[in-house]
Amino acid sequence: MSEAMMRDEPKIANGSSGSWHSRPIWMYRLLLAVMILVAWQLASGRLIDSFWVSSPAAIVIRLMQWIGNGSLQHHLWVTLYETLAGFALGSIAGVVAALVFGINDTVRRTIDPFVLAIYGVPKVALAPLFIMWFGIGLAPKIVLAAVSVFFLVFFNTLGGIREVDIKMVEAMRMMGANRFNIQRHVVLPGSLPWIFLGLKLGLPYGFVGAVAAEMMASNAGIGFLTQNSAGQLDTAGVFAALFALIGFTSLLNECLGRLESWIFRWR
Known part of the structure; x- marks a missing residue:
């Protein structure tokens, strides 16, 4: 039993x-x-003064007000356009630069300290310079978003190139393949998981770059909406803008994750 x-x-x-x-x-x-x-x-209002933390109910009311008058859609679209444009530019430049410099060890080691030095500069500190160069329109926001994305994609792609099976490269060379064919058929496919990791890490930083530039000099975008609400001591408005940004970032990351799963469905 x-x-x-x-x-x-x-x-x-x-x-x-x-x-x-x-x-x-x-x-x-x-x-x-x-x-x-x-x-x-x-x-809110019991343990902490609602002026400092607002409340979920007040934030929802503010979001509904913005949706009703169309301001949230307008500002989100501006930030989304800046981020996606910068994300595309930074991602393409990061992958291409990694493929160009990563295939040759001497070149990679030569430029490595210079790239790391530029990477160590806080990207927000570059915003005033870009605004001086490109004005207060969309251009400085797109450039700052692109720079924020570039380094993450570049370093991750570079890491993927280092992990490529050298025997595959040597086999392609023995069969008479040139550098372009080796990169296209061996290096790039082998680096794709690392590239997607860089893209997923870079997307939020693209938003950060665009919003940071908007907060310094802009008349539209989530950064402008946040700064404008803070100037009016509207805590609910600040939180509402931040939650809208978080929601859009999460949605885009989810789309990127699904695209990655579809591309690597053979796994």
Whole structure:
């Protein structure tokens, strides 16, 4: 009897554990988000002055006001355009630069300290310079977003190139392939996982670059909306602009992740 009970125990334990882990992860994420929002709403005005932290209800009201008069859509579109344009430019430049400089070890080691020195400069510090060069229109925001994305894509692609199987490269050379064919058929496909990692890391930084430039000199965009709300001491407006930016960044990252899963579906 005791042996039968012992044989049944793992089945019960495994069944319980399996049902727990089989629940979709989004349920736990939603539950955590609801708990945070409820705690925030209860603490606002009771434990903390609502002037400093606003409240989820006030933020939702402000978002609905902005959606109703069309200002949120306008400012989001401006920031989205700047970010995607900068993201495209920075990503393409980062991949091309890594393929050009990464294939030759001597060239890579020569430019490495210069690239690291420029990378160490805070990108926000470059915003005033870009505004002086390109004015206060869309151009400085796009350039700052591109620079913010470039280095992450460049370094990740460079890391992927180093991980490419050298035997594959040598085999292609023995078959008479030139450098372009080697990069196209061996180096680039082998670096794709690293490139996508750089793209996913670079996308939020593209938003940061565009918004930072908007906060310094702009008349449109989420950065302008945030700065304008802060100037009016509108805490709910600041949080509403930040939540709108977080939502769009998360949505774009999800789209990028799905594109990566589709490209690497052969795995």
